[in-house]
Structures are given as C-alpha cells and as structure tokens.
Amino acid sequence: MRGTQDEIVSTPAVFEEHGRPTLKEIARIARVNISTVSRAINDSPLLPRDTKDMILAIAEKMNYFPNSLARGLVSQKSETLGIILPKIFFLQGPFFSQVLSGIERISVKHGFSILIASATSKTADRHFPFNLTRARRIDGMLIINENRRIRNLNALKQERVPFVLVNRFIEDTNAPCVAADDIGGGRMAAEHLLRLGHRRIGVVTGSHRVAATTDRVAGYRQALTAFDVPFDKNLLEAGLFQQGVETGARCADRLLSRATRPTAIFALSDELAMGVMQAAKERGLRVPEDLAVVGYDNVTFSAHLSPPLTTIAQNPYAIGATACQMLVDMLEGRTPDQANVLIPVRLVVRDSCGSQSAQGTAQQEGEDA
Amino acid sequence: MRGTQDEIVSTPAVFEEHGRPTLKEIARIARVNISTVSRAINDSPLLPRDTKDMILAIAEKMNYFPNSLARGLVSQKSETLGIILPKIFFLQGPFFSQVLSGIERISVKHGFSILIASATSKTADRHFPFNLTRARRIDGMLIINENRRIRNLNALKQERVPFVLVNRFIEDTNAPCVAADDIGGGRMAAEHLLRLGHRRIGVVTGSHRVAATTDRVAGYRQALTAFDVPFDKNLLEAGLFQQGVETGARCADRLLSRATRPTAIFALSDELAMGVMQAAKERGLRVPEDLAVVGYDNVTFSAHLSPPLTTIAQNPYAIGATACQMLVDMLEGRTPDQANVLIPVRLVVRDSCGSQSAQGTAQQEGEDA
DNA sequence: TTGTACGCGTTATCAT
DNA sequence: ATGATAACGCGTACAA
Numbered sequence: 029m030r031g032t033q034d035e036i037v038s039t040p041a042v043f044e045e046h047g048r049p050t051l052k053e054i055a056r057i058a059r060v061n062i063s064t065v066s067r068a069i070n071d072s073p074l075l076p077r078d079t080k081d082m083i084l085a086i087a088e089k090m091n092y093f094p095n096s097l098a099r100g101l102v103s104q105k106s107e108t109l110g111i112i113l114p115k116i117f118f119l120q121g122p123f124f125s126q127v128l129s130g131i132e133r134i135s136v137k138h139g140f141s142i143l144i145a146s147a148t149s150k151t152a153d154r155h156f157p158f159n160l161t162r163a164r165r166i167d168g169m170l171i172i173n174e175n176r177r178i179r180n181l182n183a184l185k186q187e188r189v190p191f192v193l194v195n196r197f198i199e200d201t202n203a204p205c206v207a208a209d210d211i212g213g214g215r216m217a218a219e220h221l222l223r224l225g226h227r228r229i230g231v232v233t234g235s236h237r238v239a240a241t242t243d244r245v246a247g248y249r250q251a252l253t254a255f256d257v258p259f260d261k262n263l264l265e266a267g268l269f270q271q272g273v274e275t276g277a278r279c280a281d282r283l284l285s286r287a288t289r290p291t292a293i294f295a296l297s298d299e300l301a302m303g304v305m306q307a308a309k310e311r312g313l314r315v316p317e318d319l320a321v322v323g324y325d326n327v328t329f330s331a332h333l334s335p336p337l338t339t340i341a342q343n344p345y346a347i348g349a350t351a352c353q354m355l356v357d358m359l360e361g362r363t364p365d366q367a368n369v370l371i372p373v374r375l376v377v378r379d380s381c382g383s384q385s386a387q388g389t390a391q392q393e394g395e396d397a
Numbered sequence: 398m399r400g401t402q403d404e405i406v407s408t409p410a411v412f413e414e415h416g417r418p419t420l421k422e423i424a425r426i427a428r429v430n431i432s433t434v435s436r437a438i439n440d441s442p443l444l445p446r447d448t449k450d451m452i453l454a455i456a457e458k459m460n461y462f463p464n465s466l467a468r469g470l471v472s473q474k475s476e477t478l479g480i481i482l483p484k485i486f487f488l489q490g491p492f493f494s495q496v497l498s499g500i501e502r503i504s505v506k507h508g509f510s511i512l513i514a515s516a517t518s519k520t521a522d523r524h525f526p527f528n529l530t531r532a533r534r535i536d537g538m539l540i541i542n543e544n545r546r547i548r549n550l551n552a553l554k555q556e557r558v559p560f561v562l563v564n565r566f567i568e569d570t571n572a573p574c575v576a577a578d579d580i581g582g583g584r585m586a587a588e589h590l591l592r593l594g595h596r597r598i599g600v601v602t603g604s605h606r607v608a609a610t611t612d613r614v615a616g617y618r619q620a621l622t623a624f625d626v627p628f629d630k631n632l633l634e635a636g637l638f639q640q641g642v643e644t645g646a647r648c649a650d651r652l653l654s655r656a657t658r659p660t661a662i663f664a665l666s667d668e669l670a671m672g673v674m675q676a677a678k679e680r681g682l683r684v685p686e687d688l689a690v691v692g693y694d695n696v697t698f699s700a701h702l703s704p705p706l707t708t709i710a711q712n713p714y715a716i717g718a719t720a721c722q723m724l725v726d727m728l729e730g731r732t733p734d735q736a737n738v739l740i741p742v743r744l745v746v747r748d749s750c751g752s753q754s755a756q757g758t759a760q761q762e763g764e765d766a
Numbered sequence: 767t768t769g770t771a772c773g774c775g776t777t778a779t780c781a782t
Numbered sequence: 783a784t785g786a787t788a789a790c791g792c793g794t795a796c797a798a
Binding site (some may be wrong): 048091093094095096097098100106108111121122124127128132136141143144145155160162163164165205259263272273274277299302303306310328329331332334382 | 407417419454460462463464465466467469470475477482490491493494497501505510511512513514515522528529531532533534641642643669672675698700701703728
C-alpha cells in the first residue's frame, strides 16, 4: 500500500522550529561560509568532494530547498512558463486538456513550472498578459487563442518576450507558432468524399470568427478546386462548436431541406457530425447510403456511433509538446529550426461514408499527412 | 476590429533602454527617495495626494510593474496557488477542464496566480509536491487525486501548508476537501431504477482503485438496502473510465449473457453507458423496453444518443470554484465554515429508462440533492 | 579552497 | 512628509 509512487512522499518536518532552512542556517551548522554552502548546492567544481558531501548531507537532513524567489531575483528568471488563455476559452472538449498535457510534459522535463492565466474581466488588469512578464512572474508565454485574427501581434513582438502561438498558424518568422494542419484536414476530408464520387458536399461549420472554421473551409475549397468542382457557398451552414450536436442537427436540417440536397456533409467537429447524423436519421435518410458524413477531431465516441464516423484525427498532445519545446529552446538560447510548424492530421476512415470501392475511385489508406 | 477586449493590449516599450523600470529608477526621475515611490505605489495614506499623483504618473508612463519576486522575498508569499495533479491524470473528458475553469475564476478574482504541477517521473523530484512550497513557489495547494486512498495524508498535514483536496471526499476536519456527491449520485441513479420496478440492476464500473467507482457503488448499495433488494456482486462488472465505450460494451456483454440477465444497467460514466447501449443493440435488445440504462456525467452527447440517456449531472465548475474559495479563505486568515463540502449532483431524466409511469411507482422530479 | 562583500527589487523600521 | 537603511535569500566577483 506504500509501494507505488503515484503519491506524495512523506517528509520530516525538521523546519518546524526556525521556519524553513536557508543557506545561512546551513552554513551556521556546517561551520562554513554561506557562499561555500551555495557552491555545494549548485555543485560548483571549485569545492572538493568531501566538503561538498558534508554540506549536502546537512542540507538534505534539514530538508533544504533553495528559495526560488530569491534565486529569481538574482538570475532575473522565474523558470516559469505562462499559458495565456483568452477570456472565454472553450475547454469543453478534451482538446485543450491534451494540449496542456503535452506542454506540461515538456516543461517539467526542462525544469520549468507552468502558470495558467486567462484574460480577466475588463475591470481587472488591462495590461494582461504583459503584467505577468513585467512582474517577472514568467519567462515566456504560450499563447492559446482560437480567434481568426490575432490582435496586436505587434505589441506582442515589441514586448520582446519569448512567446509561441499555440494552435494558430501564421506564416511569420517573427511569430513562432505551432498548430494543427487545419487546411490540410479540411482538404483531406473533402478529397475523401470527392474520391467517393460526391459532388455536392455540404459543410457544417463553427463560428466564422474562429480559425478552425476558416482554415478547414479553405482546405475544403482547395480540394474542390483540385477536382474541378465549383464552390457553392449555399452549401455552408454555420453552427457553434460549443453546442455541437444541437447546432449540427439544425444546420444539417437546413442543408437537407434544400431543393437539391447535398449527398455528403463534412462537419467541422465530431459533435457537429453527431448532430448531422441525427438529423439525417430523423428525415429517414440512411448514413452512408443516402448521406455520407465526415467529422473532425476523432473524439472517443466517434468510433462508436452508428455507423462509426469517418473523421480527421488531430494530435493535440503533439501541438502542446512541440510548442513548449520551441519556447524552451528560445529561452535557453537555442534557435528552433522552424519558426512556424504545422502538426499533421490524418484521415480515419470508418463507415459513415460507405465502402470506398462502392463508388468513385477505389483506394485504401494512402492519404495520411 | 480594435474595439473588443478579448485580446492583448498594446504597450509602449519604454523600458527598451535600461531594462525594466524599478523603484530606484522611478525615484531617480521623480527626484525622491525609493521609499517614497514605494509608498506611492502601495497607496500609503502617509503621502499627500499631489506627491502620490506625481509619482504614479511617472510610474505609469514608464510602464512600471512591481517585481513580484522581490515582493515575495520580503512578504514570504508568492500569491500563487498550486494545482497538484497525479502523475497520470485522466484529462480525457471535460471534467477536469471545468474544475480548472472554476478554480481559475476564483483565483484571479482574489489576485492569485495558478501553477499547474503534476507528479513527474520517478527519476525527478521525489519531494513533489513539497518542493513547490518549500521553494516558496506556491502559498497553498489544490490537490486533485482520483485515487480511493489518499496516501500520506499525514505528511500533507505535517507540512503545514494550506491545502484543499479536490474531488475527493473524506470526513476529516483537518483535511479540507470539496467533492461531488458520488455516493448520492449512485444512490439517486439506483433509486430511479428501483422506483421503476427494476430489481436486477447491473453496474458497469470503472477501476475499483478510483473513488468514483467505490463511492457510486456504495450509493447504489444504499438504495438497494432502502428497497430491501439484496446486493449481488455478480451484477458488478469493472471497465475502465479511460476506455469508456469499449469496456462498457464488453462489461454489458458479460452482464447480458448471464442466465438471468439484469433488466437495467447503471453505468458509471456516459461513455460506459454508450458502450452498454451499443452492446444491447447488438444483442437485439431494445433500450429502454428490454433494458433500462442510466449513465453518469451528463456529457454533451448524452442528450443525443438514441434513446437520449438518463444520467447524473455533476457540477465540476462549482467543485473547482468552491475548493479555490476555501483555499483562498484559509490563506487570507479566514476559517471556512465547512471543512468538508459535498457538491450536490442531480438526476437528469431522459428516455433510456422508459416512461416513469410505465412500471413501478409513478413520480416526477423530486429527487434532487 | 574558502571567505567577504555587494547587488537583485522590494518592504519595513527607524530617523528626521 | 520624506529619507536612510536594514532585511528577505541567494549568487558571484573578488580577495585571501
């Protein structure tokens, strides 16, 4: 019951007496100077083995930990990364959690802590997020922002604080970023349907203010162009990512009540796709026979819908990890080889578009990133 | 395009020249002593209006921000809360995100930053999470741990660091905690089925190492006892929360292939319930006619399954917010009126158990916490 | 090899 | 009403 290490380790509360131990305290006990202790703690090559060991033993016994505030004051570093979130950040799905997980993994590996900060209400600090760097709380920032336009990017650059844009892709060497290949994802989904012979492909989107919508639609249009299919903006219906199933169903309803209804629908999230399938069912349309459906995200349940949903899988963990690695590299003086990186997505073919050989060009699973 | 405030505010980069401004720098320019500036910044009542205004104007213009490291060094506080996560924290669902959201909201309101920290691999710091408090990085901690047993709770208490256990309920005035009422939730789900006349109620659980499983099962057993129905441990099948749908289906399969199969199944998550419904369908069993199903969590898609899933809704945002409020209270010297608080859950009745008046006692929606 | 002394930016306690 | 100065805990150039 004590064996595993997923847990808090016990600790002698030695410091009960005089508060937490400091270098001075240790120096007093070890009968050496403070700086000698400091050197021992920092494993300075100047000190001989024995002195070092002697001091380290005492420090260990006293449960000493360097005060990182004092250290930071001297070094002008906090060894902390800030994750900057928009005021209303949609943490609904598992996406953000996975990104965070990737960030966390890399940051601990390099000894950085992470501070989570979201824009507060307007009454609060209007200097956000620069208050954090100006107050020396963080050394760099990972900016998570789903908006299509990054406002005041210039201010960001001027501040001269290392940052990485997470999940927002822009082609700007001065603005490092890591994002999923939303354009590629949109294209792959559309191509899949086009190859199966579909020509009227409806799209159920999220808000056009978020980049996920505009980029994926852009990819969809690329595919259309490649197949010489004219773009018809009446085939687009905008729902809300936050209310995926409801709005997905509503949008699908509108699409399916058109005079010439689409033979396929590309939904920009699996939840939207779920709504689409539901709406189709209610109209007596069979998926995939009467309507092919493609989703986006490959969330856990999508494999278990009936029929199992063909979808685009992203890699949020890799996004977080890569972004964090880039930031750490910058902070440690290395230059990342790429400033703007795209994390590939992949098409997961299941049953919601029918057998691939049924219509159109037969083909297996070649279209991965 | 500049009007909204969801974004980064622009900032004159005045400090380009001499690094970031400090009290000393401002004092030099204002031709006053450092301590005068300090008083102005901290709005000391000793200073007359005009001096204060004069200094503040300069500070503002120079874009001054107090160095929180230096402040912390003096005040012995970091104004930072730590969120402690287990090594492998299942962030799959939206649950954690919502808890985090609640924490974040309250903490910014009180001027605290939040530091995210998960237990690292065993090679790293074996003092986790006390390294954080000992290094003065955080003033208190919110401990998120899904395990049934909290190991070394004593070490935690001995460390004399303010903490709150999040989503783990224990009856211990010395260990403040905030959690969802899992026992109540289990009971409510089972009662619902019992009222509808079911007597053989299968349970698809998660791992028995996590409290969510044991507590909800405990509640289920309470309901059984209240209805004089003997507990049959063969009606329990353990799946995995992380692989909800798959293991849910597998467990349901085992349950449904029993000689006398259950007439209802209580799944401890909506994903598990989804798997249960799928398994039922594959056996040609109709839900709810042949099998009633209750889920847990009320995730977004559960309202849109066919049939819509009856489930237990938790309130993760409230859990986070309440826990954080308690911690802040402790840090600011207030004593929370309750040390161990239970956040109520509620039964959301949909169609997966059939009409309530169909069998058993008719009743409306009285059983909320 | 080890000690001395100063500075990091701030607050607080003295004076004046 | 304001200034000088000593902490806070640590790192480090310089001395010894």
